[in-house]
Amino acid sequence: MHTPHNTHFIRLEHITHAYATGASHHAVLHDVSLSIPAGQSCAIVGASGSGKSTLLNLIGLLDEPTSGRVVLAGQDMTRAGAASRAIARNRIIGFVFQSFNLLPRLNALDNVALPLLYRGIPQHQAREAARQQLKRVGLTARGHHRPADLSGGQRQRVAIARALVAEPSLLLADEPTGNLDSHTAQGIISLLLSLNRECGATLVVVTARRRHRRSHGALH
Ligand SMILES: Nc1ncnc2c1ncn2[C@@H]1O[C@H](COP(=O)(O)OP(=O)(O)OP(=O)(O)O)[C@@H](O)[C@H]1O
Numbered sequence: 001m002h003t004p005h006n007t008h009f010i011r012l013e014h015i016t017h018a019y020a021t022g023a024s025h026h027a028v029l030h031d032v033s034l035s036i037p038a039g040q041s042c043a044i045v046g047a048s049g050s051g052k053s054t055l056l057n058l059i060g061l062l063d064e065p066t067s068g069r070v071v072l073a074g075q076d077m078t079r080a081g082a083a084s085r086a087i088a089r090n091r092i093i094g095f096v097f098q099s100f101n102l103l104p105r106l107n108a109l110d111n112v113a114l115p116l117l118y119r120g121i122p123q124h125q126a127r128e129a130a131r132q133q134l135k136r137v138g139l140t141a142r143g144h145h146r147p148a149d150l151s152g153g154q155r156q157r158v159a160i161a162r163a164l165v166a167e168p169s170l171l172l173a174d175e176p177t178g179n180l181d182s183h184t185a186q187g188i189i190s191l192l193l194s195l196n197r198e199c200g201a202t203l204v205v206v207t208a209r210r211r212h213r214r215s216h217g218a219l220h
């Protein structure tokens with residue numbers, strides 16, 4: 001999807017979101033509007049239960065708002081059907097989660113290659129692309145390790161490489177450092193920021209921990 005420069009890559013307009021719980025509704029987001037320019041890095045910070053993951057899932061087209069509009073790369077995704085939302089999600093968005101979500105039976109290289117295999121890209125080509133992404137996150141020597149044989153920080157690097165392998169224009173990370181010690185966590189945040197600068201993908205990170213923002217000052 002073409003992204004004109006200096007436009008707002010993400011635009012949320014008057015988003016309200018409520019979860020249905022039994023017979024009642026539990027309102028989580030109340031009239032949220034925000035714009036994030038293409039290439040920007042930013043953090044969503046807030047207390048547990050305040051709706052950070054809900055907001056990220058709406059941006060990532062994993063869920064639909066109760067009301068309001070979600071506009072990505074100039075396209076109103078709110079009324080788009082499930083199929084075009086899935087296509088947009090696969091083409092433009094890479095996700096990184098707190099719990100890594102790697103497949104335990106596959107080694108690092110094949111975990112990273114998987115999104116390309118799903119798209120029908122031949123295995124040798126997918127593996128070559130995966131090799132390049134593992135290099136980018138500093139894990140060239142670990143391609144044949146399974147997730148269980150990697151440290152937490154290394155697992156998250158593999159997950160980041162997997163999120164980047166299809167060259168997304170938007171990288172969404174939900175508490176990517178939540179399972180890591182603070183030193184490793186800082187390394188992951190630095191990596192995400194340098195990838196954001198290097199490849200120009202818009203980066204949105206959910207974090208419950210303000211100190212990452214302060215110590216780096218670059219998430220704004
Ligand atoms: N699928 C769901 N069904 C019903 N309620 C939900 C659902 N998902 C989240 N909630 C509720 O919505 C509120 C916001 O949840 P959300 O996961 O967005 O918060 P969060 O800010 O990401 O929290 P945390 O920092 O703990 O991850 C919470 O009260 C939660 O219980």
Ligand SMILES: [Mg+2]
Nearest residue numbers: 052053054174
């Ligand atoms: Mg959350």
